[in-house]
Amino acid sequence: MNRLVASLRGDKVIWAIVFLLALISFLPVYSASTNLVYVIGKGSTLGYLVKHLGHLFIGFIIIYWTHKIPYHYFRAISLIGIPFVIILLIYTLFQGTTIGGANASRWIRIPFVGIGFQTSTLAFTVLMVYVARYLAKVSDKTYSFKESLVELWMPIFGVLIFILPTNFSTTALIFSMVCMLLYIGQYPFKYLLIVLGAGIAALLLFLLLAKAFPENKMFSRVKTWESRIERFVDDKPNEDNYQIEKAKIAIASGKIYGLGPGKSVQKNFLPQSSSDFIFAIIVEEYGIIGAFGIIFLYMLLFVRFIINAHKAPTFFGKLLIIGLGFPIIFQAMVNMAVAVELLPVTGQTLPMISSGGTSIWMTCVSIGLILSVTRKEEEVSLDEEEKRKREEALQRIIDREVSLDSALEEDKEKEEVQHDEKNPLEPILNQQ
Template identity: 40%
Template sequence: MNFLQKLREDTQVWFIKNLKGDPWIWGTCIVMLFWSVVVVYSASVKDAYSQMGGNTEYFLYKHVLLCIISLVVMYFVHKIPYIKFVYVTRLALWSSILLLLFTLFFGTSVNEAARWIEIPVIGQRFQPSEWAKVALIAHLSLILARHIKGGWNTRELLLEPLALVALVCGLIFSSNVSTAVMLAGICFMLMFVGKVPVQYLLFTMLGLVFFAACAILLKKTQRSGTAQSRIATFLDNDVVVYQSQQSYMAMARGGLYGEGVAKSRQRRFLPEPQKDFIFAVAVEEYGTLGGSFLIVLYLILLYRGLKAIEATKRPFGGLLSAGLTFVIVSQAFSAMAVTVGLVPVTGQTLPFFSQGGTSLIFTGISMGMILSVSRGEIVEEKRI
C-alpha cells in the first residue's frame, strides 16, 4: 500500500510539474484518446481481418502508436511560449500552400479524392489540408492581431488575409468541400472579430469562389459533383444513403445504455466504421449516455479553449486559441451531425477519437498551441 501511495503521489507531482496550462484540457484530451483506443479496436476488427490477412490487432497497434505520438507532440508544443509561434506562421502557411498545390496535381486518390501525399520508403500517407488548417488559422491570427486597432488599407487587406484565405480554401475545396467550407466560415468569423471591414469580407467570398473554380478546372470535378449528389440525396426524403442507414440502425440498437463494450453489430456493415462513422459505433456500444458524454467532452474543450483567452494579454493569443478551438470542435460536431442525419455525408472524422494519423498528429499540435496560450504570458516579447 505504501508503494502504491508513493507511486500515486510521485505521479501527481510529475503531472503538476510537467503538464502546464489548463488541466481540464489535458484531462479531456487524455480521456478521449484512451477511450478511442477501445472504440477504434472494436470498430476496426472487420477491416483489419479482411485487409491484413487476419491480423485483427493491426489497426489497434497503429492507433495506440499514433495516440502516443499525438500526446508527445501536444506536450512539446505546449512547452513553447505561444508568442514564439509568430516567427513560423508565414513559413508554415506557404509550405502548406505548396503541399496543397502538389496534392492537386500529383496527390494520391482515395475514395475518388486526391487528398493525400504518399511519403516514400515508409509508405505512409499525409493529408496536407490538416497542416493547412493549423497554419492558416495561426497566420491569420497574427495578421489580425497586428491590425486589431484598425489601420487597414486596401493593399494590406487584399494581399494578406483576403487572398490567403481564398487561396487556401480554394485549393482544399477541389478535394474536400466540407473542410473548405468549414475553414472558410471560421476564417470569416476571425476576420469579423478582428475588425476587418465588411465590404472586404465580401471580396474574400468572391476570391474564394474564384480559386475554388480554378482548382476544380485544373484537376477534376468529382468532388463538386459528389457534394451536389450528397446534398440532393439528403434533401430527398425518399432516399437514404447506405452509410446513414447503417448508422441509424447502430444508434437505434444502442438505446440508452448500449450493447456493451466491443459488442457492436453494425460495425460489420458500416464502411470504415473506425473513421467517419465511429460516433455511431460508440453510441451502439455505450448508448445514448455514452454518446452524450462524448458530446460533453467536446463542449468542455470548447469552453476551456475559449476561456484560455483570459490568460493572455495579447490579441494574437486570443485569436489563435479561439480559431483552433473552433476548428476542432466544429469538425467534431460536423461528424456527429452527419451520423445522426442532420447534415449530408461529409467524410469528417472525430478529432482525438477516430482512427487517422494526420488528423491525430495535427489535432495534437493544435491542442498544444491552445495549451500554450492557456499558460499565459511566460516571457516578455515585443508586443504584437
C-alpha cells in the same frame, strides 16, 4: 511520473479532457476495426489497436513539445509556413495517391516511412495561425480593404483554391472558420461581406468550369459533391443513404445504456466505422449515456477554450485559442451531425477519438499551441506569486530585524537601569 506531471504546463483541465478522449477512443476503435478485418479482410483487430495507440502516442509527444515552445514564435513560423503549404498543396493535387482504389488526391505518401499524410489539415492549422497573426498586427491600426486584400486574402485564397478541387467539405470548414475568426478579431464587417460575395462568385465560376470541362482531373470531385447533395435530399436508395441508415440503426439499437463494449452489430456493415462513423458505434455500444458523455467532454473543452481566450495575456494569444480551438469543437459537431443525418456525408473525423494519423496529429498541434498560450498565462501567474512570496519573505526579514533591534535597545536600557540601582553613589563620586 510525478516529475512528468509537474512538467506539464498550461491548463490542466484541457490536458485531462484530451487525455480522457484519447483513453475513451481505444474500445470503440478496437471494436469497430473488425469491419476492416473480417469484412474487408485486412489486418487484425490488435494490429489496428496498436496502430491507433502509436498515433496517439506520437500525438501526445507533439502536444508536449509544442506546448513547450513560446507561442509568439509561431508568428514567424506561420509567415514562413504559408508559401510552404501552398507548394505542398500543389504537389498533393497533382501527385496525390490513390487509396483503396478511390480518388485520394488530398493525400501524399511520406517518403521512407510510407505513412499517408493529408496536407489540407496542415494547411488549415498554418492558415489559422497566420490569420491570427495578421489580426493582432493590425489591431491598433487603420487599414484599407486593398491592403488587407494583398496581405490577408491572397494567402487565404491561395490555400483554399488548391484544397477545393479534392475536398469541398474541408474547404467550406476552413473558409467558415477563417470568417469566424475575422469577425471575432474585429475585421471590418463590410470588408468581410465583400469577400463572402467574391467567394460565392468564385465557387460558382469553379462549378461552371467543371460543367464545361468535366473530364479535367481538376474537376473530378465535383460530380461526387453534386451526387452527395442530391442523395441527401432524395429518398432513393444509394451508398450514402446506406451508410446513414446503418448509422441510424446503430444509434437506435443503443437506446439508453447501449449493447455493451464490443457488442456492436452495425460495425460489420457500416463503412468507415472506426473513423467517420465512430460516433454511431459509440452510441450503439454505450447508449445515449455514452453519447451525452462524449458531447459533455467536447462542451467542457469548448468552455475551457473560452475561459482561456478571455484570460490570454495578448490579443494574438486570444485569437490563437479561438482560431485553433473552435474548429476542433465544430468538427466534432459536424461528425456527430452526419451520423444522425442532420448533414450530408462530409468525411470529417471525431477529434482525438476516430482512428487516423493525420487528423490526430494536427489536432494535437492545435492543442499544443493552445496549451502554450495557457502556459504563458500560468508562468505570469507563477511569476506574480513568486514575486509576492519574495516580498512577503523580505517583509518578514525586515520585521524580524526591527524586532531584534527593538529588543536590543530594551535590553540595553534595562542594563543601564540595573547598573544605576546597584551603585546609587557612583554619579556623586564621579562628580568629585
